[in-house]
Amino acid sequence: MTDKSRPYHHGDLRAALIAAAEAVITERGVDGFSLREAARRAGVSPAAPGHHFGDARGLLTAVATAAFTELGDVLTAAAAIPGNRRTRLEAQGAAYVGFALAHPAAFDLMWRRAVVDAADPDFAAAGRRAFAMLDEVVRAGQPAIADPLDPALAPTVAAWSLVHGFAKLAVEDVFGSDPGTRERAAAALLPAVLACLEV
Template sequence: MSERSYHHGNLRSALLDRAGNVIESDGVEELSLRQLARDVGVSHGASARHFRDKHALLDALAVEGFHRLNAELAAAASSAGSFADRFRAVGMAYVEFAVAQPALLGLMYRAKHHPQASAELVGASGVGMRGLVALFEQGQESGDLREGSADEDALVAFAAVHGVATLATDDLLDGVPWRDAAERTIDFVWRGLMGG
């Protein structure tokens, strides 16, 4: 390990952090491994030891994004309150993540569908949905949700919440604050889940 890499502590993390900043401010197209290396003060060769090419960097960035999103969703699902409160917290956590990091979220979903997506990325991308299905199964077991297919209900809930997140990040809410739109969407889905 060179003195420069050691100075940065964890070069891989420094490169990922800087890459995340670049895609949020300038877009994925502007991301360059050479420029990232310059930005964090190392040679291109040093950065290439961690990421062989731009695809590997984007894959790793998407994996990190899913890990962060999954942690936020899991924390919301296990928060205090009623089942309805936890359901709403999960939905809002997803939309808040999307609004805070729209370029990263877009990259995450594009990267997971890339033919060369790593097994780690594919695995990480499914954790949130599995957690939502598990939450719905818990709600059915406790009697807080009607009986039915937890898989189907989770998919519909995800589609609605992801939809409002996309509208918010694409500035297509016609002046409605994203938080209001998200809360209304989540409440609408909740009423549907309770309606049988």
């Protein structure tokens, strides 16, 4: 994700607007996003975002793309730890849930097709990469599959569904809202949940 602490300077408007948009959705949620507010926080005119992103959808798509890129990075790092496939799958699950807990607003935005452009090439590529990192661990040693509806991807989709559902439950405080409860739930329950998978 972008560094929100970096001040805007000439030539860095795109990054400044993405950082400002991240800050807005973090504070107000996706439904509270305002293009005008993002521009204000970036220190530019309300018309300035249009030159880089076209409209609010374009800017939110850029924020979601950055989030998918970071998710892909943490899944890649988790896949690289020593151990067997189960160990690496548990590490990826923990990384996925950890990302959701650290960036709940961005995590929400990533799946909101009503407000992002899923056909955007960068957004689509970042999403495919994140899925590919998970697939690489779940179906270790098997050829990559291009068709997202191929039944051979069922084990990966099952793992993704479990981890994504767990992340949503944790973000929504289903396991409790006391400080640290989300993290304790992930540590205590997620490995057992993943053990239900026959992969």
